Amino acid sequence: MFGRLRSIGRRTTSEGTEGRARETAGKERKRTYNLFEAAAVYVAACAEDDQERIDEAAAWVSPEALSFGVNELACRAVVALARERDESPQAVARALLGLPAASPAGP
Structure with a gap:
């Protein structure tokens, strides 16, 4: 009796393994992307004006996730540029956008 159960168990396990192998053999595995990876590719593609890569990266994650990653x-x-330049993040952000330096807040 136990021998039968073992052979059934082995057969079921091997059939399950073979079934999964058959399912994935003909299909290319879909890669999952991290939202920060998508954001990095998206921003780099925008900087290089590569519309194909922009569209590709935008399809990897939801628009909300991409927005969060880009932000x-x-x-x-x-922050990294501000440290490198020994300036405030506000000054760096304004300079990157071509905005005039912010006037100091008065009392």
């Missing part, structure tokens, strides 16, 4: 990338880039 996070922008914040990190401004």
Whole structure:
């Protein structure tokens, strides 16, 4: 009796494994992308004016996730440049956008 159960178990396991192998053999596995990876590719493609890559990266994640990733990338880039230039993040952000320096806040 136990021998039968073992052979059934082995057969079921091997059939399951073979079934999964058949399912994935003919299909290309769809890669999942991290939202920050999508944001990095999207921003780089925008900088290079590569519409094909922009569209590709935009399809990897939801628009909300992409927006969050782009925002996070922008914040990190401004902070890194501010440290490198020994300036405030506000001054760097305004300079990158071609805006005049902000006037100091009065009392």
